Amino acid sequence: MSHPLLARAIDICKSNNVRFTPIRQQVFTLMAEHKGAITAYELLEQLQRTDSKAKPPTIYRALDFLLENHFIHRIESLNAYLMCSHFGCEHAMQLLICDSCKTVVELNDSLIDDAFSTKADQFGFKITNKVLEAHGVCNQCL
Numbered sequence: 001m002s003h004p005l006l007a008r009a010i011d012i013c014k015s016n017n018v019r020f021t022p023i024r025q026q027v028f029t030l031m032a033e034h035k036g037a038i039t040a041y042e043l044l045e046q047l048q049r050t051d052s053k054a055k056p057p058t059i060y061r062a063l064d065f066l067l068e069n070h071f072i073h074r075i076e077s078l079n080a081y082l083m084c085s086h087f088g089c090e091h092a093m094q095l096l097i098c099d100s101c102k103t104v105v106e107l108n109d110s111l112i113d114d115a116f117s118t119k120a121d122q123f124g125f126k127i128t129n130k131v132l133e134a135h136g137v138c139n140q141c142l
Ligand SMILES: [Zn+2]
Pocket: 073, 083, 084, 085, 086, 087, 091, 093, 106
């Protein structure tokens, strides 16, 4: 049984004319099945259960591909990755990360994003990479 999101991802790759190799699909599925943040190391461990030859570069190349195609996000403060909640496009992003259960809430508020960029503009600052991540406790853990 393949993950329902995988079919969508395959379609997107087809129309973007990019190669969605079996290993990339496998890492995609592992990410889709995982709730919340997952590290490259955890992914490698899971991958090695079905492919004992899998090595760190295998994972990093697959993750780079998934990032480039906007299927997943990188969580800088955790050095981990997250399945995008509505993948396939580039969008504004803010993350709320629960330090207790590791749940990550993905916000896509363009107003927050624009306000931040506008402030940077006022300082004549050119943003090349923007990370908005908040740590705390989610409503389930409070
Ligand atoms: Zn997203």
